[in-house]
Amino acid sequence: MIASLRADGLKMRKRWANWIMVAILLAWLVLLVYALLYLVVKTQPASLRGSQVPASVLIRQIFPENFIPTVLSTAASIGAAIMIIFGALSTASEYGWSTVQTILIQKPGRTAVLGGKGLALFVATVLISIAALAVSALSAYVVVTVDGSSSSWPAATEIVKGFGALILQLAVWAAFGAFLGIAFRSTAAAIGGGLVYLFVGEALLGSLFRTAPVIKDVLKLLPGINASGVNGAFRLTYTNPSNQVPLVDPTHGVITLLVYLVAFTVLSLLIFRRRDVGGG
Amino acid sequence: MGMAQSYAVETHGLSKRYATGVLAVNNLDLRVRTGEVYGFLGPNGAGKTTTLRMLSGLLRPTSGTATVAGGAPGSPASLAQLGAMVETPAFYPYLSGRDNLRVMARYSSVQKSRIEPVLQQVDMTDRARHKFKTYSTGMKQRLGVASALLKDPQLLILDEPTSGLDPQGTVEMRELIKDLRQGGRTVLLSSHLLNEVELTCDRVGVIARGSLVAEGTVDELRARSGGQALLVRASPIDQARRMLESLLKPDQVQLRDGLFTLAVGPSQAAAINRRLVADGVDVTELRVAEQSLEDVFLQLTEKQP
Known part of the structure; x- marks a missing residue:
């Protein structure tokens, strides 16, 4: 499995598409979260003037004291999308290029090949999480410095917990993408299916039907809703009445995400081990 | 290992x-x-x-x-x-x-x-x-x-x-x-x-x-697929053809571009040569034609139902 991990690590490192996706995630954080919110708050457009939270308080979202909830909310949207693509590319491309057959006639068995790939994806997830946290923290520091305000950093334990929450949800989305890649054997279908699920299945339907009696209970089982539940444990230092209350509590969220992580991994392995490669 | x-x-x-x-x-x-x-x-x-x-x-x-x-x-x-x-x-x-x-x-x-x-x-x-x-x-x-x-x-x-x-x-x-x-x-x-x-x-x-x-x-x-054939070039051609067809079965003799292909093994080459020469036919070429692998392949694969 270590041999497969090393091989997959080399492939991931040398693939530009992976670096571009990481760059998009980090650029999104810097430009569309920190820079944009700072500009919006500072210029105070008409829409903001009617906000229940004054601009002087709202800007604290991008101060160091809130960098953990800010990076987690980014992870729940664009981060999830990036990781679905990341996971899907890592598995579906092997089918698209037919390299899966070249790999499988090397020494390791199928379990070791997929195990190595899973480990490589996990290592990449950890590194991406570190990069996202670091960029978020740096951006927050720059904002508060430029603004001339003061802010405190969260406690170390809070940062560690936030790091764990970030890794967990990004890993679930990466595993989801990898599973779709193996199930569909097509990069386009895996990415398309994953993103449609994320943005239509979870985000759109989740917000439309979150109060409907029966559907609400179904929504509580979905990974995105549970990721939001986990993120709910990391509250902003001010209260924003327009923020939605999570449907599930953080413990429920963590357990459900872990179940999803195991389920996607096991299902991927079952399909990968049993399915013929080529022919027919 | x-x-x-x-x-x-x-x-x-x-x-x-x-x-x-x-x-x-x-x-x-x-x-x-x-x-x-x-x-x-x-x-x-x-x-x-x-x-x-x-x-x-x-x-x-x-x-x-x-x-x-x-x-x-x-x-x-x-x-x-x-x-x-x-x-x-x-x-x-x-x-x-x-x-x-x-x-x-x-x-x-x-x-x-x-x-x-x-x-x-x-x-x-x-x-x-x-x-x-x-x-x-x-x-x-x-x-x-x-x-x-x-x-x-x-x-x-x-x-x-x-x-x-x-x-x-x-x-x-x-x-x-x-x-x-x-x-x-x-x-x-x-x-x-x-x-x-x-x-x-x-x-x-x-x-x-x-x-x-x-x-x-x-x-x-x-x-295994039927082996070999003899190739004969002789003249006059008509006399050679009559001679060969009387000696062998007609379907064992084929003429193409002045060259006879005889569906017999090399063991009969000497006898055929003697007979042709005895009848006044000039034999200018006599050799064994090995069946190409292509012929063998076609024969083997086409035999299948």
Whole structure:
């Protein structure tokens, strides 16, 4: 499995598409979260003037004291999308290029090949999480410095917990993408299916039907809703009445995400081990 | 690990029926001796690639058993001794040839130091730094062979290795295949090109519609399929024809471009020559015409229902 991990690590490192996706995630954080919110708050457009939270308080979202909830909310949207693509590319491309057959006639068995790939994806997830946290923290520091305000950093334990929450949800989305890649054997279908699920299945339907009696209970089982539940444990230092209350509590969220992580991994392995490669 | 068994590949009743219902391989019994170059010959769609995929562990047989390099197909023990290039060589287009081999070396737990020798062996050192997606068909085939050689395997499976190559590339690949057998290595080579197997293989197995229809050396196959004929050039032609048709059955005598083809063995050559000369016919050419492998192949594969 270590041999497969090393091989997959080399492939991931040398693939530009992976670096571009990481760059998009980090650029999104810097430009569309920190820079944009700072500009919006500072210029105070008409829409903001009617906000229940004054601009002087709202800007604290991008101060160091809130960098953990800010990076987690980014992870729940664009981060999830990036990781679905990341996971899907890592598995579906092997089918698209037919390299899966070249790999499988090397020494390791199928379990070791997929195990190595899973480990490589996990290592990449950890590194991406570190990069996202670091960029978020740096951006927050720059904002508060430029603004001339003061802010405190969260406690170390809070940062560690936030790091764990970030890794967990990004890993679930990466595993989801990898599973779709193996199930569909097509990069386009895996990415398309994953993103449609994320943005239509979870985000759109989740917000439309979150109060409907029966559907609400179904929504509580979905990974995105549970990721939001986990993120709910990391509250902003001010209260924003327009923020939605999570449907599930953080413990429920963590357990459900872990179940999803195991389920996607096991299902991927079952399909990968049993399915013929080529022919027919 | 050395291979103690006398067969590098052995299958018993190997069959593969796809989900579509197509029976691609039907009850195949194949034995490839250790150290030989074995040609797996058959027309397109005969089941060659499906068989090789099963031997490599990529496809699971519907029924039957196989032992490949001392282990079950696809098992780590078997894969450790197997180098294979099945169908089109598939590599990562964004990586260079050398990096692709680095990836495969890592999968196989092979030392990085093996990469340069195998690149040299397939004459790809100069192009190894270029991306795989820029390679010509010939270079892709060479890289495929290089990848198969990384483990220095005891058994090499090559599926249509000259497919898509130009004549020069084909000749070079053939020479390479001949070199690959050195050190007691077994090579299982599939092809639909008769010339290729005739020039490179010790023994040949002919597969048609998923079944093995003949197996042996090229000469054995020729003999089995009806063997040889006599070619005679003589004049005057009309007198020679009358003479030959009276001597043999009319359907054993064919005339084309002034050359008689007689469907008889070489043992009758002297008698025919004596008879023609005695009747005043000048015999200017008399030789044995060996049936081409192509004829043998067509005969064997067309016999199947």
